Amino acid sequence: MxxxxxxxxxxxxxxxxxxxxxxxxxxxxxxxxxxxxxxxxxxxxxxxxxxxxxxxxxxxxxxxxxxxxxxxxxxxxKHPVNTHSLVMELDSVVKHEAVYRRILTRTGDPHAMKQALSSMQLAPEVMLRLTVMRERRPELFMHSIHTALIAFALAQSLDLPEGQRAAILLGALCHDFGEMHTDPEILVAEHDITQDERRYIHVHPITGHVLVQGLSGFSNDATLAILQHHERLDGSGYPNALQGDSIAMPARVLAVADVAETAIRRFDLLRVEMLFRLGQKRFDSNIVNALRDLLHITTTDAQNMRPARNATAQVEHMTALLETWITLRGIIRQEAAPAKADTTALEFLFERMATMRSLILQAGFDPESMASMLVIAQDDPDMLAELRHMLDELEWLASDLANEIDRRSPQLSPPAQGALNGLLVQLQQMK
Incomplete structure (x- = not known):
């Protein structure tokens, strides 16, 4: 195994x-x-x-x-989600949300998705699940609508065959069916997810895949898109840590759309670009380039960035993280020695921490003197903007690394898990 x-x-x-x-x-x-x-x-x-x-x-x-x-x-x-109601949801999104209106417009055929939705034949089981999602998990329902819009637009831009476009659209609408089998209490924003609880989240692509298999209208492309939408090209995804060509094209498209929707909702367009730049080894570059063209980030988007985080707190957290890493990496290296079974499982950690250090150096700052950065930058608006941008990128990397450690921890030996606990505490403080 x-x-x-x-x-x-x-x-x-x-x-x-x-x-x-x-x-x-x-x-x-x-x-x-x-x-x-x-x-x-x-x-x-x-x-x-x-x-x-x-x-x-x-x-x-x-x-x-x-x-x-x-x-x-x-x-x-009595009042199910069906193709007609999905078209109405799409119309509402396009009318009220400029980003999604822009995405569809830049495909060159903004009406294609409405036509595709209208011609879909939804299985009764799918309509019921979408209805339950709309009524009980409205935020998840809108995530599915937005993700389907992005995924279909990407399929258009990539000039994928019509059959694959239809499969991607259906897979995107249903990609989080498995999440409705997770206890909703552990998904609320205020809840700190434990390691055991995170396993239930990681199982949702498998659950969704099992749920739709055998239902009318689901091609192999659609079911694979659901199963593999959290896989990543570098093998860092789940549930099967697939790599490269082992991941089907519809799943690659859905992976980019899923992450893009979450980033658009939580951050702003410039941070969407940042996220994919940092994850360039994980996502298909052709699909990411198609997304960039659809988003078409402008100077106006830059002016509409959300208020910056507290840079002082970010610097303090990053300083503590780097100091903890210096202390722990020797211990962790011993656990990852060639004779140890943890070697491969811990390689990702050294790679991610090296990426953080490299990001600081590339921005022209000193990783060993994080506290001095803010003092120097306070009197230089351009430098302060660059520092804030770098800190946002580091914060995203830290959050992602914390989730990765949580996911891989059960496969590590007890000594390796113990060595990572201190680092995990620092990473979680940066979320």
């Missing part, structure tokens, strides 16, 4: 996940969700009669028994 691949298992069969079933029953509290067939337990006992309204009162009955078929295939919502 590749030690870089996390040990990821489904905690429940996908169709029996209690978090998703609870979400379905909660939707039933606010709109009609009807059983369009009798629902049976695997031993033949009828649990719910055809025509029954499904709501929270039935949660225990539906979760305490093994069903003969996935619940999705036996329910119908």
């Amino acid at each position: 590749n030690k870089n691949v996390p040990d990821i298992r489904l905690s429940f069969p996908p169709d029996e996940n209690p978090h998703y079933i609870r979400a379905i029953t909660q939707v039933g509290d606010t709109q009609e969700v009807i059983a369009h067939v009798d629902i049976f337990e695997s031993n033949g006992m009828k649990l719910v009669a055809k025509g029954t309204r499904i709501d929270s009162r039935l949660f225990n009955r539906l979760t305490q028994h093994r069903l003969t078929a996935p619940l999705d295939s036996m329910l119908t919502a």
Whole structure:
């Protein structure tokens, strides 16, 4: 077994996940969700009669028994997400969000996505899942809409075959189905995700892949896009740490679109560019270049950057991180000695810390004297702007590295895990 691949298992069969079933029953509290067939337990006992309204009162009955078929295939919502409602969502995004209007316009055919959505044949199970997502996880639903828009625009710009465009669109709409099987409590912004909880997040591409297999309309391209959308070209992704050509083209497109949507939502367009520049080994360069053309970042975008973070606090955190690294790298090198099984698993750490140091040097600053940077830059607006930009890049690298350590930690020996704890604390303070 590749030690870089996390040990990821489904905690429940996908169709029996209690978090998703609870979400379905909660939707039933606010709109009609009807059983369009009798629902049976695997031993033949009828649990719910055809025509029954499904709501929270039935949660225990539906979760305490093994069903003969996935619940999705036996329910119908009165106000489902369908192709018509998806087109309306797209129209709303284009009308109210300038970035996405720009992206579609720069494809040269801004109406192509609406036409593609209108011609889609969504399986009933997909419509129900999208409905549950819209009603119970609206932020995830809009993430899926935005990601689908970016992914389809990229497929247009890359002149991919029509079949692949359709597969990418469907895969993007459904790429986070697996996240609805994660306990929503661990996904709230205020919650500090533990190492064990992060494993449930890492399993969501597998869950989503299992959920859509066999459904009408899903080609191999669409299912692979869902399974592989968190894989990275350098092998740093999950769930299978695939590299290079092992990652299907639709998944590469979806990976760029997924990250771009998150960055646009959380940051600004200049930081989107920064993120992909730092991750150039991870993403397909042709797809990233197509994204740059679609975003077409201008001087106006630069003027609309979000307020800068507290540079003093950022410098203090980076200083503490580098000091911790100097202390720990000797210990960690011993754990990564050629005779140790942790060698490959820890290579990424030295590479990422070297990238941080190189970034500081390239900006013309001294990694050994971070505190003096701010003092020098205070009287020079151009230097201060460059320093802030560099600190933002370092902060993103630190956050990404913290997640990577969390993901790989179960595959490391106890001494290696212990050596990384101090570094992980410093990295998490920079999030």
